Amino acid sequence: MSRKVILIGLILVLALSSCSFFVGKKEEVKEPAAVEPTVAQPVQKVQPVEQAQPVQVSQQVEPMQPVEPAQPVEPVPAEPVAPPPTEPPAEPAPTEQPAAPAGYTFRDDFDIANDNFTEDFITTTQAVTRDRMQTQPSVVQDGILTFNIRDNETYIYKFVKGSNTVDSVIEAKWKSNGQSMNGVSLICRAAEDNSSWYEFRLSSQGEWNLLRYDKSIRDNDPYKNPYVTIKKGLAKLKLVRVSGDNVSKFTCAGSKLTYEVNGTKIAETSNNEIPGGGMVGLGSMSAVYLPVVIQWDYFSVTPPQ
Secondary structure (H helix, E strand, C coil): CHHHHHHHHHHHHHHHHHHHHHHCCCCCCCCCCCCCCCCCCCCCCCCCCCCCCCCCCCCCCCCCCCCCCCCCCCCCCCCCCCCCCCCCCCCCCCCCCCCCCCCCCEEECCCCCCCCECCCEEEECCCCCHHHCCCEEEEEECCEEEEEECCCCEEEEEEECCCCECCEEEEEEEEECCCCCEEEEEEEEECCCCCEEEEEEECCCCEEEEEEEEHHHHHHCCCCCCEEEEEEEECCCCCCCCCCCEEEEEEEECCEEEEEECCEEEEEEECCCCCCCEEEEEEEEECCCCCEEEEEEEEEEECCC
């Protein structure tokens, strides 16, 4: 028994010796440095914050007054900036040309029938109706406008459409092919409703009248004459050709009214009763001898110079 124990012990000693032979020397393990413990300082208690007391308002705050909106500022227009001067291109030598006159210009030589004029405007002092009148409508034929009046104290007019003008020089060439006790008229500033106008009336015998026609006079009293005389007179003997061609010129310039026949001034005056503009026109009239036949060669309108 003891031998078995001794044998086992030897075997164990040999086994341990062989193990240390193969394994070799162990590494030396260093001990860690000792760490000194840190003592924690005691935490001081935080004093509680006192709650803020509400502030009492001693005075009542008045509400703010509404502020009026500011007036819009009108933008100041910027002054135009002149472009930098540049040398203008060379221009050809200027040629003198007559300046175009301002105002209304018209001419009708009556070569053909046209609608430049209104329809005939006919009045009479005779107690007859239009359907019983013998006066013929005006006609354009062979370069002539003809008025053929076959009723006593009858007036026939034509106005240029769209000729609304204040100042004008009206010229016409005419002759009488009937009774010399007649009337040949040039008209300016005629209202569109034919209620008023200026009229210069000349007979083949040389008698003349500057008139203002006022329809309201006849409307208020059918027995009154609607023609108001501004001025009247008699031309020099033989200045007006009884059966030959005559050239009449009636100028309406502001308040100044002037009339010439065959190059001679026979009337000039001022009148402000019709200050505005109106149509221009022509007319013929009869007295007590018939027929009255007036032939017009041309009619023109130009502005005063």
